[in-house]
Amino acid sequence: xxEYLIIIVSAIxxxxxVLAQFLGVCPFLGVSNKLSTATGMSGAxxxxxxxxxxxxxxxxxxxxxxxxxxxxxxxxxxxxIAALVQxxxxxxxxxxxxxxxxxxxxxxxITTNCAVLGVALNVVTKEFTFGSTTHMLNLGEATVYALATxxxxxxxxxxFAGLREQLAMNDVPKSFRGLPIALxxxxxxxxxxxxxxxxx
Amino acid sequence: MxxxxxxxxxxxxxxxxxxLVLGMCPTLATTTSAMNGLEMGLAxxxxxxxxxxxxxxxxxxxxxxxxxxxxxxxxxTFVTVLQLLMQAFVPQVYETLGLFIPLIVVNCIxxxxxxxxxxxxxVGDSALDGIGIGIGFTLxxxxxxxxxxxLGSGAIFGWKFITGDxxxxxxxxxxxxxxxxxLMVLFNKLAKR
Amino acid sequence: xxAKSNLKNMALSLTLVCLVCSAVLGCIYAVTSEPIxxxxxxxxxxSIARVLxxxxxxxxxxSINVDGLDYTYYNVPGTGYAVISTVGGFGGxxxxxxxxxxxxxxxxxxxxxxxxxxxxxxxxxTESSFIDQFKGWDPAARKLAVRKDGGEVDAITASTIxxxxxxxxxxxxxxxxxxxxxxx
Numbered sequence: 001x002x003e004y005l006i007i008i009v010s011a012i013x014x015x016x017x018v019l020a021q022f023l024g025v026c027p028f029l030g031v032s033n034k035l036s037t038a039t040g041m042s043g044a045x046x047x048x049x050x051x052x053x054x055x056x057x058x059x060x061x062x063x064x065x066x067x068x069x070x071x072x073x074x075x076x077x078x079x080x081i082a083a084l085v086q087x088x089x090x091x092x093x094x095x096x097x098x099x100x101x102x103x104x105x106x107x108x109x110i111t112t113n114c115a116v117l118g119v120a121l122n123v124v125t126k127e128f129t130f131g132s133t134t135h136m137l138n139l140g141e142a143t144v145y146a147l148a149t150x151x152x153x154x155x156x157x158x159x160f161a162g163l164r165e166q167l168a169m170n171d172v173p174k175s176f177r178g179l180p181i182a183l184x185x186x187x188x189x190x191x192x193x194x195x196x197x198x199x200x
Numbered sequence: 201m202x203x204x205x206x207x208x209x210x211x212x213x214x215x216x217x218x219x220l221v222l223g224m225c226p227t228l229a230t231t232t233s234a235m236n237g238l239e240m241g242l243a244x245x246x247x248x249x250x251x252x253x254x255x256x257x258x259x260x261x262x263x264x265x266x267x268x269x270x271x272x273x274x275x276x277t278f279v280t281v282l283q284l285l286m287q288a289f290v291p292q293v294y295e296t297l298g299l300f301i302p303l304i305v306v307n308c309i310x311x312x313x314x315x316x317x318x319x320x321x322x323v324g325d326s327a328l329d330g331i332g333i334g335i336g337f338t339l340x341x342x343x344x345x346x347x348x349x350x351l352g353s354g355a356i357f358g359w360k361f362i363t364g365d366x367x368x369x370x371x372x373x374x375x376x377x378x379x380x381x382x383l384m385v386l387f388n389k390l391a392k393r
Numbered sequence: 394x395x396a397k398s399n400l401k402n403m404a405l406s407l408t409l410v411c412l413v414c415s416a417v418l419g420c421i422y423a424v425t426s427e428p429i430x431x432x433x434x435x436x437x438x439x440s441i442a443r444v445l446x447x448x449x450x451x452x453x454x455x456s457i458n459v460d461g462l463d464y465t466y467y468n469v470p471g472t473g474y475a476v477i478s479t480v481g482g483f484g485g486x487x488x489x490x491x492x493x494x495x496x497x498x499x500x501x502x503x504x505x506x507x508x509x510x511x512x513x514x515x516x517x518x519t520e521s522s523f524i525d526q527f528k529g530w531d532p533a534a535r536k537l538a539v540r541k542d543g544g545e546v547d548a549i550t551a552s553t554i555x556x557x558x559x560x561x562x563x564x565x566x567x568x569x570x571x572x573x574x575x576x577x
Contacts, residue, residue: 015485020373022229026308029224071284071422074302075276075414082272111272114225114306121302129481132561133462175385175392179221183381191374197510198483198554232511262406265398270410277414281421288428291436295506352511368512 003130004144007137010129011148013196017115018156019189024115028157029182031106033168038161042154044103046147048088048110049119052081053146056120057139077120082111119149160186206325210332216309217340217380218387223309226300227341228376234357237345239293240300241338246282247304248337249330251275252318256326259319271314272305279305309337347379441467441475444492444501448472457569464569473500474573476566482558484508487517489559491566497574499530502563514555523549523556527563537564 017023024045031041056077064070089107092100110116123142127134137145163185172181216222223244230240254274262270283301286294294301304310313333318326349355352370354362369375441452452467452475467475473494479486485508492500502524509515517523526547530537537560538544539553548556 022225022373022376023303025224025228026222029221071280072418074280074283074305075273075418078272078276078305079269082269112306112308112311114303117306118225118299118303121299125299127479127486129485132481132558134479134481134486175388180381180384180388183377183384187374187377187381190377191369194372194374258410262410263398263402266403266407270406273407273410273414277417280418284421284425284429288425288432291429291432365512368510371511 003141006130007128007141007145008148009199011145012152012155013193014199016152016156016193017119017149018153019186019193021118023118024113024153027106027109027113028153028160029179029186032157032161032164032182035158035161035165038157039154040102041106041109042150042157044106044110045113045115045153046150047103048081048085048107049116049150049153050143050146051088052077052084052116053120053123054139054143055084056080057123057142060124061139073121073124074117077117078111081116081120085111115150115153119146156189160189163189203325203328206328207332207335210329210334210336211339212336212391214333214336215340215387216333216337217344218384219391220309220312222312223307223337225303226307227344228373228380230297230300231341231345231348231376231379232371233349233353233355234342234345236296237341237343238338240297241334241341243282243286243297243301244304244307244309244337245330245334247275247278248310248313248334249327250278251310252313252326252330253323254278255314255318256321256323267319268311271311271319275310275314276305309333344376344379344383347383348375351375351379437467440490440503440505441469441492443503444475444490445469445472445494446500457572459565459569459572462565464565466569466573471495474570476569477505478562478566478569480558480562480565482507482509483514483552483554484510487555487558487562489562489566491563493567493570497531497533497570499527499532499563499567502527502559509552509555514549514552516549516552517555517559520549523547523559530563532564532567537561537567 011017015021018025018028027041031037059076059080060070060073064072064076085107092103123137123145127136128145164182167181167185210216214220217227226240226244231237251274255271258270258274259267279302282304283294286301313329317329321329346356348370349357350366352366352368352375354360354364354366370379438452448469448471450470452469454465454467456463456465458464465477469475473492475490475492477488477490479488481487487507487509488505489502490505491502494500504518507515507518509517536544537546539546539548539556539560541548541553542557544560546556546560
């Protein structure tokens, strides 16, 4: 149980995927103008990252590793993710049109969100720390890690969208308007998140 | 557009980092030093040029509805080739850049250029476009790397000019965002003149 | 002009692209697998050469289970063992190679990979006053722990957690050595 807690705190706060690992920065900057779109994107990312990590974990374990094809990680995973996003889009359209309306427009963008591929690759290649020991994640831990990471993504995104909405009402020097001031804001947020380092 | 124009537009007018704002993840993550930024830029350029060439060759025969998956396969292939070559011949560099080499696959610059340029232009022009955008990306990453290295560790390309540490925040995550933000301000200011 | 998007064309083009790409990758993999192996071998050998006195021949890679954890080590006949030991550091896994001579003394240590904070914990890779104290350390006589924990390791300034992890990694490696000697 303690291990799951460590994974969750570490993935959301300490190693926040955007603010500490720099994954998924493009959509993070792109759709964080408004709180509502930021929430929608976070939901879609959450869904796809968790699903993709479970599927790629299984493919890696039962297909790539036994066949000695681990050098094909990148190409296999990106294809799986692209296919998965398509399938999710089709299924969602059929079974829950309202959810599709909320998340639909973000789905095609997610294929090229490096957070998805990044998390999938991290899970199968990296060792994780638990107190003083380290080991590779098992399926349950990988799922929790993926979910927690995407929640961390959502947290950062929603916080940032809130800041940006305030920022839009302020008088910002001309050259700083738009992305530059946004980036500097993220920098300060990242500094705040540095305060979490070392707690697990 | 002249051949020369195709190359130079990547430097200023369509600079991938400061104007198009694409491929932010490697831009922020790997620019802890000038050398790392340069290496990441070159790695991306390798994939960009080759995928541009192949995609401009095959795009006339690829059916519209499957063109994205086909492009992704081509790009992923070149990324894997790059991974294998780097592991074999420059293992040190491969280790430093780590996860961000496979992530070139999802770098929006590469797929973006394939979609916007290579699929509509001749092989030669596509190669030049790859070179131009690649140089623009490499230069931007190197500049960010230089600034962060000077501030963060008091060194340029590994040559240390102060004793002790620099302002450590600049080699860590916050510094990446802040340096990129201020460089973008500078770029805007200079470009507008 | 793009070909028509009917099912036959789409399936055909996807299959073809995948076939060609796999073929290319297969070739490149075949060509590079040998250099990749050599590069890894060279890296390992360089690390072993740093943590143990000069030796001859090719060290043999073996693994052993100590206290429920698997360790990889290199047996250098006549000289000692180079044990790879991973512990949790401040920012993530900290992996060391620890050379222990047949006399039971730590010969030298080297960081293989880490994710410690630049300028603080990351100094465990560069700060010679910290690294050199482990040279010739006798774990049987002197406790491998930072002074705060009642040991004799001088921690890196402001990086107690990293220093603690480093000491623990060396101590774990010594336990591996003890078990290896016990097995012989």
